[in-house]
Amino acid sequence: SQQGEEDPQALSIQEGENATMNCSYKTSINNLQWYRQNSGRGLVHLILIRSNEREKHSGRLRVTLDTSKKSSSLLITASRAADTASYFCATVQGSTLTFGKGTMLLVSP
Amino acid sequence: DAGVIQSPRHEVTEMGQEVTLRCKPISGHDYLFWYRQTMMRGLELLIYFNNNVPIDDSGMPEDRFSAKMPNASFSTLKIQPSEPRDSAVYFCASRLGTAPGELFFGEGSRLTVL
Numbered sequence: 001s002q003q004g005e006e007d008p009q010a011l012s013i014q015e016g017e018n019a020t021m022n023c024s025y026k027t028s029i030n031n032l033q034w035y036r037q038n039s040g041r042g043l044v045h046l047i048l049i050r051s052n053e054r055e056k057h058s059g060r061l062r063v064t065l066d067t068s069k070k071s072s073s074l075l076i077t078a079s080r081a082a083d084t085a086s087y088f089c090a091t092v093q094g095s096t097l098t099f100g101k102g103t104m105l106l107v108s109p
Numbered sequence: 110d111a112g113v114i115q116s117p118r119h120e121v122t123e124m125g126q127e128v129t130l131r132c133k134p135i136s137g138h139d140y141l142f143w144y145r146q147t148m149m150r151g152l153e154l155l156i157y158f159n160n161n162v163p164i165d166d167s168g169m170p171e172d173r174f175s176a177k178m179p180n181a182s183f184s185t186l187k188i189q190p191s192e193p194r195d196s197a198v199y200f201c202a203s204r205l206g207t208a209p210g211e212l213f214f215g216e217g218s219r220l221t222v223l
Binding site: 030031033035041042043044045048088090092095096097098099100101102 | 113140142144151152154157159164165200202210211212213214215216217
């Protein structure tokens with residue numbers, strides 16, 4: 001069963017705008033990760049945030065984690081057409097990752 | 110590093126046929142995972158191995174599915190007999206046990222069962 005659930009399911013923005021995707025989960029976690037998937041390709045790891053961290057940055061990515069609300073958000077700033085992809089959150093419990101169904105992001109030039 | 114290598118990339122077969130998907134993990138990684146991705150169900154964990162030993166196969170849908178890891182550099186996922194509802198993209202992923210959990214995915218094997 002899905003642990004993480006992303007919201008929205010789809011997001012369409014213009015280049016230069018910011019994109020925010022949210023993830024909610026149900027049980028306690030060791031850490032939470034975000035992945036990106038381009039059409040027809042495998043998933044690629046973007047960023048990991050540990051359960052004792054509240055915010056993390058990597059380039060144009062900003063991830064927050066609120067363990068009290070069991071939620072996380074991924075912000076992509078100054079989006080580019082090349083950011084068009086599906087984005088998944090994954091919760092880590094023990095040795096396994098459980099993925100949500102993802103947010104499809106379309107960035108138009 | 111070549112990354113996780115999966116073959117075939119595409120497979121079209123008829124119902125009832127045996128399907129074998131192959132995976133070569135990243136050298137030195139001691140965990141290997143098989144996931145299935147469909148529009149309806151998203152990414153589902155089927156089975157994972159640690160040091161070539163199957164640890165949890167509770168995600169394997171039924172007895173028609175089996176997976177092996179005869180050595181640290183090779184794993185197979187077999188479906189026999191295949192059914193149309195098995196149509197999906199099957200991903201293999203590996204990771205290093207000492208890392209905090211980042212998975213490295215292959216490009217996937219897209220299976221279509223007619």
